Amino acid sequence: xxxxxIIGWSLLAVGVVMATSAALIEKPGTVIWDNGFSYxxxxxxxxDDLSHQLPKNAQDIQKITVNATDTDVYVQxxxxxxxxxxxxxxxxxxxxxxxxxxxxxxKETTGYRSVSFVWGQFDEDASPRLTITVPRHVKLNTxxxxxxxxxxxxxxxSADTINVKSDNGDVNLVRVTSQNTxxxxxxxxxxLHNVTIDKLRVKLNNxxxxxxxxxxxxxxxxxxxxxxxxxxxxxxxxxxxxxxxxDISIETTQLPTFSTHNTIGDVEVSxxxxxxxxxxxxxxxxxxxxDIxIE
Numbered sequence: 369x370x371x372x373x374i375i376g377w378s379l380l381a382v383g384v385v386m387a388t389s390a391a392l393i394e395k396p397g398t399v400i401w402d403n404g405f406s407y408x409x410x411x412x413x414x415x416d417d418l419s420h421q422l423p424k425n426a427q428d429i430q431k432i433t434v435n436a437t438d439t440d441v442y443v444q445x446x447x448x449x450x451x452x453x454x455x456x457x458x459x460x461x462x463x464x465x466x467x468x469x470x471x472x473x474x475k476e477t478t479g480y481r482s483v484s485f486v487w488g489q490f491d492e493d494a495s496p497r498l499t500i501t502v503p504r505h506v507k508l509n510t511x512x513x514x515x516x517x518x519x520x521x522x523x524x525x526s527a528d529t530i531n532v533k534s535d536n537g538d539v540n541l542v543r544v545t546s547q548n549t550x551x552x553x554x555x556x557x558x559x560l561h562n563v564t565i566d567k568l569r570v571k572l573n574n575x576x577x578x579x580x581x582x583x584x585x586x587x588x589x590x591x592x593x594x595x596x597x598x599x600x601x602x603x604x605x606x607x608x609x610x611x612x613x614x615d616i617s618i619e620t621t622q623l624p625t626f627s628t629h630n631t632i633g634d635v636e637v638s639x640x641x642x643x644x645x646x647x648x649x650x651x652x653x654x655x656x657x658x659d660i661x662i663e
Contacts, residue, residue, distance in 0.1 A: 418451040421464040422471070430469040431510040432500060436462075438517050439475045439496040440537075445524035446501035455496045462498060469509075473498060519556075576614075587651075595658075606650030615658045623662075624650035631656045638663040 423429065426449035434441055439455075439462075451473065453462050462475040475498060496518075502508065508527040513520050513534075520532050521540040530549040532539050538557045541549070547566045551558050555574045563582045570577055570589040577591060579598045587607040589596060595614045602622040609616055615633075627649040628635050637645065641662055653660060 415452055415454045416461070418453055418462060418464055419449070422449055422451065423466045426503075427506075428469055429466070429471045429506075430508060432471050432473070432502075432508060432512070433510075434473045434475075434498065434500070434513045434515075436473075436475040436498060436513075436515050436518070439498055439515075440518045441513055441515055441520045442497060442499045443511060443513070443522040443525050444499065444501055445504045448501070448503055449506075450499075450501040452499045452501075453497070454499075473500065603651060606652075608652040608654065610652075610654045611658055612656045613658060614655075616653060616655055616660045618653075618662045620663075626651040626653055626662075628660050628662070629654045630660055633657060633659040635660045636662070 429449060432443070434443075451462075451464065453475075455461070460476065462473055464474075465472045475496075502525060504524070506526075508525075510529045510531070511522070511525060511527045512529075512531040513522075515532075515534045515537050517536045519538045519540065520534050521542070522530070522532075522544050523540075523542040524544075526545040528547050530541075530544065530546045531552075532541075532550070533552045534556060535554045536556055538559065539551050539553050541551070541560045541563050543561070544563045544565070546563075549563075549565045549567070550569045550571075551560075552571045553573070553575070557575045557578070558570055558572050559578045560568075560582055561578075561580050563579075563584070565582070565584050567586045568579075568584045568588070570587075570591075572589070572591045572594055574593045576594045577589060577596045579587075579596075579601055581599075582601045583604070584601065585604045587603050587609065589607075589609045591609075591611040591614060593613045594611075596609055596611055596616045597619075598609075598617070598621050599619040600621065603624065604622075606624045606626075623641070623644060625644050625646045627645060627647060628637065629652070633655055636659070653662075
């Protein structure tokens with residue numbers, strides 16, 4: 369174990385030395401691991417427009433499915449359908465296919481890792497990423513993203529169903545409108561801001577949930593080893609918030625009738641909300657090991 373640790377730190381030290389030397393001697397760029405460290409100049413990180421691979425009639429796109437590893441995924445609003453890819457590894461390009469109104473985008477890993485240096489700071493813009501642009505007037509049937517080791521961000525997107533599964537990467541939903549949304553996040557955060565969702569399901573392990581400025585009819589949240597922070601929002605119908613080993617905080621949020629159950633930890637409910645507490649409540653708030661605070 370000690371030998372592996374020493375080797376790991378040695379490789380990291382080599383990478384830092386290479387990046388620092390490159391920044392001093394040449395230009396800031398990217399140190400990549402691909403069966404060995406190598407330096408890549410900033411201009412070698414490219415953004416390719418893959419939109420020519422989309423169907424001729426982009427209005428036929430009703431479902432978007434993305435499977436990616438080590439690549440940030442952005443789904444955003446724009447004027448027309450478009451797909452772009454920013455990468456530093458020409459051997460590993462995204463694959464696009466279209467069938468039965470479903471657009472599939474796949475980006476597999478080749479063991480490529482990127483650490484980008486601009487002298488004095490990290491350059492996140494050099495990270496591998498896929499950007500999918502959806503016209504602002506289009507409401508999709510489904511957007512499904514499966515991701516590992518990078519982040520997923522959706523902004524100003526409207527779809528009947530949104531499913532996001534992420535391992536080791538944050539999920540960020542901003543101004544998203546949906547009838548049914550599922551976020552399954554492992555070892556990373558789920559951040560939902562200004563979303564409007566009829567039914568929101570969240571499964572989160574080993575990090576925190578933030579729901580802010582949002583309107584949700586039914587919320588089903590199951591957390592383990594993380595905090596749930598809900599603020600300036602509205603939960604209209606009910607559902608449940610269940611947590612293990614973390615706190616639940618609800619602030620300035622409109623709630624239906626609710627009940628609180630706690631095994632280990634404190635429960636604090638604002639006096640102005642105690643009248644909404646009922647045994648047979650619409651919203652069940654449960655915690656095994658952590659505090660519950662509602663105000």
